[in-house]
Amino acid sequence: MKECNLSWVFLISFLFLFFDPSSSHLLNSTAEYHHGHTAISDFRVINRRELDDCPDLNPYLEVNISSNSALSNEEYVTVTVSGVLLPAESDWIGMISPSHSDVSNCPQNAWLYLQTGDTSTLPLLCHYPVKGQYMTTDPAYLKCEKKECKKYVKGVCVVTTCSGSLTFHVINIRTDIEFVYFAGGFQTPCILKRSSPVSFANPQMPLYGHLSSVDSTGKSMKLTWVSGDNKTQQVQYAGGKSGTSMVTTFTQDDMCGSKLLPSPAMDFGWHDPGYIHSAVMTDLEPSSTYSYRYGSGSVGWSEQINFKTPPAGGSDELRFLAFGDMGKAPRDPSAEHYIQPGSLLVMKAMAAEVASGNVDSIFHIGDISYATGFLVEWDYFLHLINPVASQVSYMTAIGNHERDYLGSGSVYITPDSGGECGIAYETYFPMPTQGKDKPWYSIEQASVHFTVISTEHDWNEGSEQYKWIQKDLGSVDRAKTPWVIFAGHRPMYSSMKGGLLPVDPDFVKEVEPLLLNNKVDLVLFGHVHNYERTCAVYQSDCKAMPTKDKDGFDTYDNSNYSAPIQAVIGMAGFTLDEFSNNVDNWSLVRVTEFGYVRFHATRQEISVEFVKSDTRQIKDRFRITK
Ligand SMILES: [Fe+2]
Structure with missing residues (x-):
């Protein structure tokens, strides 16, 4: 790049x-x-x-x-x-x-x-x-x-x-x-x-450590952190084990744009990211709590932090949170280049969930920091998510604001990444992907197989990503993981009001058949900044409707599979989008509130709750059973 x-x-x-x-x-x-x-x-x-x-x-x-x-x-x-x-x-x-x-x-x-x-x-x-x-x-x-x-x-x-x-x-x-x-x-x-300049006491301090899964065993976790120091450092964990960091960074020259048309990232928005360290903690047990610290004797150590490994793929029970489009906001009355007003309260509520010990992992499905070429904002974002991302696996999908730029090979020719072209995102969030600038992957946790794609890279039939999706969905062992959740950034169904059409009909035409043919249970997207849930839907037709359970909550019976259930969950920070007054009958629930979605998956059932962040009220609840 x-x-x-x-x-x-x-x-x-x-x-x-x-x-x-x-x-x-x-x-x-x-x-x-x-x-x-x-x-x-x-x-x-x-x-x-x-x-x-x-x-x-x-x-x-x-x-x-x-x-x-x-x-x-x-x-x-x-x-x-x-x-x-x-x-x-x-x-x-x-x-x-x-x-x-x-x-x-x-x-x-x-x-x-x-x-x-x-x-x-x-x-x-x-x-x-x-x-x-x-x-x-x-x-x-x-x-x-x-x-x-x-x-x-x-x-x-x-x-x-x-x-x-x-x-x-x-x-x-x-x-x-x-x-x-x-x-x-x-x-x-x-x-x-x-004013006179003022420096940080320790510009090399190891900071902003966040975890991700490297595989579906629950036995290894990657820790990624930032430091001004380019020498290898260590993560020390589980009472005596240690891992050495791989050190990387990116430079102004790595950013997209040209001398003729400089992007914010390569020009006025540039800020030196220091060095990004990643180390893998191995030989862990799934669903277990350990502690770690990271750093080195010469530049200092983080405090001791407790973390939880996710459940192994094939085990019984998973509790996770998911959302899109969170970003960050200042903790003072400042203006910044881009502010996502809901992010602070959503993060506060999720931090309370993680502190309660009831969260195994988190999925943030695109539009991550909204730094969009103003690179110092990645540091502020990493600081914001630290209370949750340092304790449980924080898995991500790429969005338009991480990847898109003119002439950079993104599907959508927009300047939405401000010239970052995915470089900053991939460096800060090294997921178990198919390779550099191929940010799609799958991972299994307990009873769920997650297929995470990039809506910003070619998904047309015959493309590398399309073939991968086909292969990945086709190879799920349902005896091991009864549930398949498909996640990406841009939605297939949205009743958003006005503005640009949030749904790309070509994307739906190409990829939706893969979801149906492989009996995907639940589809999660962001990009539109509200919460919306569909019936079991295919080609805009409701193939099945949920029924009410004894408590009055919608229940989808997937033992008699008909079509995927889709949800837009881009309500975690960015200014909310209104809904159209005329909605199609595939749209069952619409909420314009900031929040996040809480999932509990066993082998028989996934229960889903949309939590409004400021009051912690549940604004939508449904179940899928098998
Ligand atoms: Fe987006």
Whole structure:
């Protein structure tokens, strides 16, 4: 993927689609086009604006940070701006990393950046801030409640200045940071003052360890973590065993895009990921609890963490959680390039589930971090999922926001990954796939065979992935795993309202027959940001309806198999999508709430509950029996 040759055909067709500076209606329609699909935020438009030098000769201005010593791995940093002569509503602070990055005028022409879906026509900051906040977040700032006299004449104060303080949630992103005080708002920023740079106490610290399964035995687990250190480290586990890490990384040159049309990932969104370590813990027992720590004597060790191995394929009982489209959100009042507002509460609720010991594994089926070319956001995402992903297997599928980019071989020609083209995703989440950029795999846990595909790679009949799906589904031993769950990112059935058609009829036409022919029980997709469940459906026809059990819950009888049951579960963080008023009869349940789905599979039954994250209420419940 080192060179993603962006062909002229793509370039011209893309520009034809998006570039018409004279047309304001195009801006609206482009925003609509990208709603829910591509990163746009108020904050992102910073990159489109001309940055003037502020004509501010204020000699009293200072930007001070609460931690002037080295930063810990996670802290809330208070940034105080003092010496302000005239506080304005448009003043704001950006967190920049590494320090001294160029956040002034960028020489590139703005139309090179149309690919991110923003048709603004102005130049940009050359290096994107990690996050930013308006000074008005401090209510005392505009009112100048914190006054200071800077100059006295004959005992009378003749110059009074104001100050304000903001708090930023800072995690160890290895590179040093500084805080930059801007005037002019996000739309027309200019730099007033930069703070002194501040470094992390240990930029090499091993952090953000997360687990995944490498096979269906439940006896091996892979731990993947991030460190600023490129030497091998160790995972020490199960009271005396150890595994040595494989170390990898990716560089700016690995990102997609071209010099002609740089992507966010290869240009203003780049942030050095440090080194990604993976080590496999072996000789474990399935469904068992152990502890581990990771790191090395020279760079430090994580704390001791308890984790659970999943049940072995063929055993009886599995409890897992699944969802799509989670992303992350700031834990302070900052704006970031892309925020998924439901993610924090969904993660909090799932962390409580994992802490209760009732979760064997987790499946996150695409649209993982929404870093989309703003790479520092992967660190924040890994930090967010750490409470669950460090304790149980966190399995993933690839989504459009990890993979798609023009000219990169993705099925859908969109710039949704911001130029990451799956490189960052595959490095952070090394699944037991068929190979590099072949992110499809199967895994068995207890009574369930999971077939996980990429909707972003060719699934047409005859393609490598299609043949693999056919072979994988065809080879399931139902005596060992009575249930087959098929998962990917883009749905086959959705009643989402308006916007782009979320369902690709070609995908349905090619792949749905494989599901029916191989008696797939349940199909899970994301991409659409709500919860929806179907009847037993094939080619949009209900082949069977569930019946009510004694408690009034829908029960599908798969001992008399008719067709797969499909569910969209993309409601874990991204702003929710509304449903259409006119729904087809295959759509049985529709919920527009943030949450996750809880599964309990035995050999006779899968019970499914959609949990609303803020209240933990069950908003839908159904069973499939055999
Ligand atoms: Fe998506």
